[in-house]
Amino acid sequence: MAPSVHRTLDDHSGLLLHQLIDNAYDGIYITDNIGNPLYFNEAFLRISGIPVDAARRLSVWELLDQHFLPNSCVAEVIRRNQPHNTIIHYYSGIEAIVTGIPVYDTEGALLYVVASVRDITELNRLRREVEAMRTQAELRAPLRVQLIGDKADEALVYRSAVMEKILTFAARAATVDSPVMILGESGVGKDVLAKYIHAQGENGQERPFVKINCGAIPAELLESELFGYEGGAFTGANRRGKAGMFELAHRGTIFLDEIGEMPLALQVKLLAVLQDRQVQRIGSTRPTPLDVRVITATNADIKDLLAKKAFRQDLFYRLNVLTVTVPPLRDRREDIPALIAYFLGEYNRKFGLNRYLAPEALQALLDYSWPGNIRQLRNVMERLVVLSEDDRIGVEALPGEITRGDPSAPGQVQERLHPPTDDRLTLREAVAQFERRYLQEQLIKHRTLRECATALGIDVATLVRKKKRYGL
Structure with missing residues (x-):
């Protein structure tokens, strides 16, 4: 006793x-x-x-x-x-x-x-296992994955019929060298689709794929980056000269991202390169023949740019041969569980973990509008896998903008931009938290990087560096 x-x-x-x-x-x-x-x-x-x-x-x-x-x-x-x-x-x-x-x-x-x-420790363990099985069953529903590279973000993952049609279009476009224009919001995967088109072409994996973000490079440097220059062509130029992106992409593909932010003066020269299929370096008198497929992309309203004469009509007609619009995640919601399952599995494998989503957490992720699209979803899944203290990821682990609803909805902006109140943060950490939230809000509000940078009072290059730093 x-x-x-x-x-x-x-x-x-x-x-x-x-x-x-x-x-x-x-x-x-x-x-x-x-x-x-x-x-x-x-x-x-x-x-x-x-x-x-x-x-x-x-x-x-x-x-x-x-x-x-x-x-x-x-x-x-x-x-x-x-x-x-x-x-x-x-x-x-x-x-x-x-x-x-x-x-x-x-x-x-x-x-x-x-x-x-x-x-009830064992009972709760069994309940969590059942929850995990139920959640994983939903996430394991058939999904389609088109691998392009060896990175988690270099894959096209989908279930929706609309993405099936887009990939059918891409496969057909890959068989010819006609210009392709990809439209869609930031983060929908335009660059991945561009890589897919390139990879599906003849010997695509062996040929160069050169990407340049037209909005991330200052206008005064963009011309030399695109077309190259001869030695001594301008002050500070390399004595031996430098090949431009078009030359580097010879016999491959050049991907001009954010084409809508290219300055008008450069649009004229780009049109000439596309028509003549040759490029002339700055300071040179000799043109270099080109065999290059051109793929462009923009998240801007291209019709609005044409109406404002911010984009040349003749260049638009030259580029707008094969055009496809990638819809945002909120318009193809059946792809959200497929992407969640894919990134959850990828990051579990990468970090040697066994995280799974509680049903209520999964439902919150499925209900969210994902204004940052696939890029935002990928970053959220990586953060959840890395920072979760338990294998079971509950709703309490989700970022505030998800549990509170659409961050662009009325009444959400003030809450999201409220200064951090955690007294355990250093000043540097608190400032970084606020800056990330504010940048995310401004990137959602403005359609182009240049427009966003102007509103923030910084140059585009600084905005791009901050986007990369905060994973936006």
């Missing part, structure tokens, strides 16, 4: 009762009306992890004060003078559901409190 402080029971029924309690799987803990221990069994000691001497000597209040208990069901029964149920996460690591029952005398005065303590 467990050590105890209790009245001696002389009759056989008392002995039987003691045997039943001492051999019960559930813990039993009995106190008087002020919380002093009267009886407890071995199971209670096993579950609670309280040393036998402390359980015998200390009242529930002392057990709480001396941190043997995180909280007490018995104490609540005494305080409220009524039955009480609670879940206790004991310091032993065991989780238990505790039911406290008051025992009254014939006049209604409290005599004893009897607490039944049931270990």
